[in-house]
Amino acid sequence: xxxxxxxxxxxxxxxxxxxxxxxxxxAVTHAxxxxxxxxxxxxxxxxxxxxxxxxxxxxxxxxxxxxxxxTLAPRFNALVRKETCADVARDIGLGDVLRLGRSEMMSGGxxxxxxxxxxxxxxxxxxxxxxxxxxxxxxxxxxWGTRIGRVEEDARDAKTALQExxxxxxLAPPAYIETARTGPDHAPEFTIEAKLxxxxxxxxxxxxxxxxxxxxxxxxxxxxxxxx
Numbered sequence: 001x002x003x004x005x006x007x008x009x010x011x012x013x014x015x016x017x018x019x020x021x022x023x024x025x026x027a028v029t030h031a032x033x034x035x036x037x038x039x040x041x042x043x044x045x046x047x048x049x050x051x052x053x054x055x056x057x058x059x060x061x062x063x064x065x066x067x068x069x070x071t072l073a074p075r076f077n078a079l080v081r082k083e084t085c086a087d088v089a090r091d092i093g094l095g096d097v098l099r100l101g102r103s104e105m106m107s108g109g110x111x112x113x114x115x116x117x118x119x120x121x122x123x124x125x126x127x128x129x130x131x132x133x134x135x136x137x138x139x140x141x142x143x144w145g146t147r148i149g150r151v152e153e154d155a156r157d158a159k160t161a162l163q164e165x166x167x168x169x170x171l172a173p174p175a176y177i178e179t180a181r182t183g184p185d186h187a188p189e190f191t192i193e194a195k196l197x198x199x200x201x202x203x204x205x206x207x208x209x210x211x212x213x214x215x216x217x218x219x220x221x222x223x224x225x226x227x228x
Contacts (some may be wrong), residue, residue: 003023010097016127016139025124028094028119030109032101041122044129048121049080051128055140056080059148075151079144083211085117088143094119108186113208158217162194165224172197174215174220179203194220202228 001021005013007028011017018024023044031040056079060072067075078084089095095110098119109115120143128136141148163173180191190209194216195201202223204215 006097011094013092014123014127014139015142016131016135018126018130020130023130024123025099027122027126028097029099030101030104030115030119032104032109033099041119044122044125045118046125047089047128048123048125051124051133051136052080052085052140055137056148058137058142059141060151063148076155077157078151079147080114083214084119084144084147085120085205086113087147089116089120091141094123106186108188111187111207113211158214158221162221163207165221166196175219176216178209180205192216196220200224 003018003021003024007021007024010028011024014146026039026122027039027041027044031042033040053076056076057072059073060067060079064072095116095154098110098115100109104115124140127139159174165171166174175195177193177195178190180194182191183189183190187207189205189207190211191203191205192209192215193201193203194213200220202216202220204212204219206212206215
């Protein structure tokens with residue numbers, strides 16, 4: 001089976017040429033495109049999630065031999081969460097090669113956080129099945145790159161951290177307010193305002209409400225730390 005030019009270029013971007021190209025085709029095929037003759041990527045996503053988890057757990061243990069489980073767990077979660085997987089997917093242009101049904105395509109599927117996160121896990125599984133664990137591990141380490149080294153600063157979920165900051169000071173949980181939505185329906189961008197009862201506020205814009213909330217919370221935390 002010969003891959004089209006888009007998938008051949010994708011192979012170059014991720015640094016792996018498939019001996020079983022049908023695995024890559026399955027990995028980039030969303031359920032909205034599945035049929036009796038075409039498998040979607042859900043089963044591969046299930047496997048890829050486990051491969052990614054093992055590689056990250058292994059990397060974190062090697063990087064800090066003295067860290068207790070309570071320290072390792074938030075680092076691990078930061079590396080494997082959907083936001084991080086989606087960021088990796090964007091870095092490699094995965095959205096551009098996804099096989100989507102018409103309705104999913106029209107609703108902006110190529111930019112959806114959950115869809116991109118699932119797809120990058122499916123690609124990991126495809127590489128694992130095509131070439132084995134060592135090659136899949138090398139791929140993950142290469143694609144995650146500096147994220148692994150800076151995981152400590154990303155380890156805490158920003159919304160959780162901001163809520164804990166507020167609770168420790170007897171304040172109500174922060175409010176998240178959508179202040180703007182721009183762009184076409186298939187590729188919207190959301191601006192979210194994170195605000196405390198005491199008046200401190202920060203805004204952020206992202207491709208999904210969830211990302212914008214996290215970014216706004218992180219910006220407000222940074223602002224609060226600078227003010228103390």
